[in-house]
Amino acid sequence: MKAALVGNPNVGKTSVFNLLTGLNQKVGNYPGITVDKKWGHFNHQGTHVELLDLPGLYSIYPKSQDEEVVFQVLRQKDHRDHPDLVIVVMDATNLERNLFLATQILDLGIPTLLIANMIDLMDKDHVGVNFEKLTELLGGVPLVPFNARTGQDLALLKSALLEVSLEGASSPHTQEFTNLEECNTGRHEEAALGEARYKRIRQILSFCQPSPRKRSARHQKWDQILTHPVWGYLIFLSLLALIFQTIFAWSEVPMNLIDTVFLTLSQWTQATLPTGPLPDLISQGLIPGLGGVMIFIPQIALLFGFIFVLEETGYMARVVFITDRLIRPFGLNGRSIVPLISGVACAIPAVMATRTIDHWKERLITIMVVPLMSCSARLPVYTLLIALVVPDVSWGIFNLKGMVLMALYLVGFVAALFSALLFKWLLKTKEKSFLVMELPDYKIPRWSNLGITMLEKCKVFVWEAGKVILAISVILWLLASYGPGGQMASAIAKIPVPNESAQQTDYQQQVKSVALEHSYIGRAGKWMEPVIQPLGYNWQIGISLITSFLAREVFVGSMATIYSVGETFESDQTLLERMSHQRNGLGKPVYTLASGISLMLFYAFAMQCMSTLAVVRRETKSWKWPLIQLVYMTALAYISALIVFNLLN
Amino acid sequence: MTLDQVSNSSRAYIVREVKKGPLTTKLIDMGLFPGKEIRLLFKAPFGDPIAIEVQSYTLSLRREEAALISIE
Numbered sequence: 001m002k003a004a005l006v007g008n009p010n011v012g013k014t015s016v017f018n019l020l021t022g023l024n025q026k027v028g029n030y031p032g033i034t035v036d037k038k039w040g041h042f043n044h045q046g047t048h049v050e051l052l053d054l055p056g057l058y059s060i061y062p063k064s065q066d067e068e069v070v071f072q073v074l075r076q077k078d079h080r081d082h083p084d085l086v087i088v089v090m091d092a093t094n095l096e097r098n099l100f101l102a103t104q105i106l107d108l109g110i111p112t113l114l115i116a117n118m119i120d121l122m123d124k125d126h127v128g129v130n131f132e133k134l135t136e137l138l139g140g141v142p143l144v145p146f147n148a149r150t151g152q153d154l155a156l157l158k159s160a161l162l163e164v165s166l167e168g169a170s171s172p173h174t175q176e177f178t179n180l181e182e183c184n185t186g187r188h189e190e191a192a193l194g195e196a197r198y199k200r201i202r203q204i205l206s207f208c209q210p211s212p213r214k215r216s217a218r219h220q221k222w223d224q225i226l227t228h229p230v231w232g233y234l235i236f237l238s239l240l241a242l243i244f245q246t247i248f249a250w251s252e253v254p255m256n257l258i259d260t261v262f263l264t265l266s267q268w269t270q271a272t273l274p275t276g277p278l279p280d281l282i283s284q285g286l287i288p289g290l291g292g293v294m295i296f297i298p299q300i301a302l303l304f305g306f307i308f309v310l311e312e313t314g315y316m317a318r319v320v321f322i323t324d325r326l327i328r329p330f331g332l333n334g335r336s337i338v339p340l341i342s343g344v345a346c347a348i349p350a351v352m353a354t355r356t357i358d359h360w361k362e363r364l365i366t367i368m369v370v371p372l373m374s375c376s377a378r379l380p381v382y383t384l385l386i387a388l389v390v391p392d393v394s395w396g397i398f399n400l401k402g403m404v405l406m407a408l409y410l411v412g413f414v415a416a417l418f419s420a421l422l423f424k425w426l427l428k429t430k431e432k433s434f435l436v437m438e439l440p441d442y443k444i445p446r447w448s449n450l451g452i453t454m455l456e457k458c459k460v461f462v463w464e465a466g467k468v469i470l471a472i473s474v475i476l477w478l479l480a481s482y483g484p485g486g487q488m489a490s491a492i493a494k495i496p497v498p499n500e501s502a503q504q505t506d507y508q509q510q511v512k513s514v515a516l517e518h519s520y521i522g523r524a525g526k527w528m529e530p531v532i533q534p535l536g537y538n539w540q541i542g543i544s545l546i547t548s549f550l551a552r553e554v555f556v557g558s559m560a561t562i563y564s565v566g567e568t569f570e571s572d573q574t575l576l577e578r579m580s581h582q583r584n585g586l587g588k589p590v591y592t593l594a595s596g597i598s599l600m601l602f603y604a605f606a607m608q609c610m611s612t613l614a615v616v617r618r619e620t621k622s623w624k625w626p627l628i629q630l631v632y633m634t635a636l637a638y639i640s641a642l643i644v645f646n647l648l649n
Numbered sequence: 650m651t652l653d654q655v656s657n658s659s660r661a662y663i664v665r666e667v668k669k670g671p672l673t674t675k676l677i678d679m680g681l682f683p684g685k686e687i688r689l690l691f692k693a694p695f696g697d698p699i700a701i702e703v704q705s706y707t708l709s710l711r712r713e714e715a716a717l718i719s720i721e
Contacts, residue, residue, distance in 0.1 A: 058678045058679060059674070059678035061674060061678070063674070063675055093705060094704075094705040094706050096680065096704060096705070097679070097680045097703075097705075097706065100678065100680070190674045191667070191669075191673045191674050191677050194674060194677040194678055194682065195677055195682045195683065198677070198680070198682045198685075199682075199684075219707075220690065220691075223690070223691060223700070223707075224691065227691060227693055227694070227700075228694075229694035232694065233694075317709070321693050321698060321700065321709050322693050322694060324693070324697075324698055324711070325693060325694070325695045325697045325698070326695075431671075432671060432672075434672055434675070434711065434714055435698055435709065435710065435711050435714070436672070436675055436676065436679055436708065436709075436710050436714060437708070437709050437710075438679075438706060438707065438708055438709075439700055439706075439707040439708070439709050440706075440707075441706075441707075
């Protein structure tokens with residue numbers, strides 16, 4: 001049996017879904033659009049039920065892509081997801097607005113079960129509802145009062161579900177949808193129909209709910225503080241600082257662990273398997289590639305954990321409320337704030353977090369500019385280059401090195417805002433931006449939903465974006481390990497093999513360096529040199545620019561390989577020394593203040609992260625947007641690096 | 650008078666009409682139909698957006714959206 005779950009946002013629909021299906025959940029796509037499809041299954045008394053969780057909405061007439069999906073699934077009888085029965089989850093404390101959607105669903109003529117959720121709050125607010133009377137007035141539709149917070153009476157709910165499937169639909173009590181082949185009513189007609197529907201609901205409710213609930217005063221107290229012109233922003237900023245501190249602190253250990261596990265695995269397979277192209281591909285291409293996907297899991301899980309808590313408590317809507325006006329001039333809306341700021345940790349979860357922005361244009365702009373925020377992977381690059389080229393000068397507590405680092409973060413943020421402005425002008429859209437948003441009551445989150453949400457986000461990332469990341473990293477590995485003709489082998493053969501074992505590490509490092517230089521990527525780096533010379537770079541940097549497409553921090557490792565030294569530049573000064581002695585064709589040093597700042601600016605703006613591109617493709621469902629992003633960010637990086645290099649040189 | 654002009658949060662207003670346009674249905678779906686009693690709750694810093702009480706829940710709208718709603 002196929003069932004579908006429908007309801008307004010913030011009524012506990014997800015809790016009901018989680019209670020019914022537990023961990024038997026899957027996430028996928030509706031073909032061609034950017035709406036996630038979530039479904040699960042369970043068995044009750046020998047019946048297998050497949051449950052589809054449809055996006056939350058207020059009315060069946062579609063106004064966004066999400067709502068369009070619900071409309072099509074429910075309206076088109078031949079749709080592959082068309083359900084045999086619909087479960088409508090309602091907030092028992094706000095029946096009027098919830099019945100608006102519920103009666104629309106009833107009119108579709110699909111067998112329906114109504115759930116009046118949050119009866120605990122209803123009792124607390126002393127709003128008595130006569131549910132038997134309501135069922136009667138709605139034409140005998142089965143209705144189950146429920147409390148998803150405790151999950152009490154879950155078995156009762158499941159049995160009611162099976163009963164509905166046996167009995168079939170009650171007759172629709174308006175003709176609104178019966179003559180409607182497609183959604184072809186005009187907007188004005190829809191508005192009139194909506195008005196009439198609300199009038200009828202009021203009439204029905206007047207018989208079964210003597211005193212509709214008034215908003216209770218305890219919530220207003222909180223609102224006054226959290227949307228206050230001073231306290232509101234201060235609380236938001238401190239909360240953000242706390243969240244990022246926690247993300248960095250808590251993700252470090254699991255990230256190191258994942259790194260170590262995959263490194264050990266790679267070394268172990270290398271030692272165990274016989275040498276040859278295929279075992280090399282597994283041990284050095286595939287396994288590190290997999291590690292490169294898994295490494296993001298701690299940050300994704302933590303960020304979505306925090307976002308879940310912010311959403312569930314109702315606080316997120318207040319954040320949107322107080323930031324909307326500030327960010328609107330840039331073509332963004334209040335919902336862009338959290339993804340944008342999350343970009344400072346990592347663009348990948350940040351791009352995934354844009355899901356909450358319903359307006360497509362604003363969502364797209366947010367996705368396009370998020371990677372300009374300085375993510376944590378840029379930090380190792382900045383640290384190396386600052387140590388190399390920025391002089392150690394201080395004025396009191398201000399240190400020039402620190403100031404440069406801060407300027408790089410600021411520059412990223414400003415670039416993000418102005419690129420947003422640019423996209424606002426460039427992107428044409430028919431829909432007008434709006435913010436008609438419910439401010440839900442403050443609630444304590446249901447903690448068992450937390451783990452399920454974190455798991456779901458990680459699964460989506462690994463399965464959907466992970467494939468692309470793995471493929472690109474294997475290709476990059478191949479290009480860095482093999483070269484045209486026999487040049488690589490003959491160049492390696494020229495290096496004198498040391499007799500003493502003490503010089504073995506040195507020899508190995510030289511072999512690696514020569515191999516990279518003669519690989520396809522090495523050739524590309526040299527071929528690129530004329531293009532990047534105006535920015536003050538040489539072919540060694542060219543190679544690292546290409547390899548850091550794997551992840552920006554790979555720059556440091558590539559530099560170490562090229563200069564045949566160990567990778568730990570913080571403790572071992574040899575990399576810094578060798579880089580600072582590097583001369584160009586005219587005998588001048590390569591790494592000067594001018595070329596160093598130019599390179600840092602390049603890293604601040606360039607889209608050098610295949611994982612972000614993979615996630616953007618997954619979130620926009622096309623290669624078009626990641627490609628535009630790659631082009632505009634690279635152009636921005638190139639031009640600003642060029643200007644800065646020429647100004648400083 | 651339209652909803653964006655309200656600054657008094659101590660009295661209730663009745664929705665008289667929702668201006669015809671692309672947002673009409675959305676606003677009516679959210680419960681802002683003619684005859685509905687609403688009340689201003691609070692405003693965001695800079696006076697935009699605003700939060701109103703629509704019987705049993707809180708709705709926020711931008712000022713330009715509130716301007717579509719005539720009240721009495």
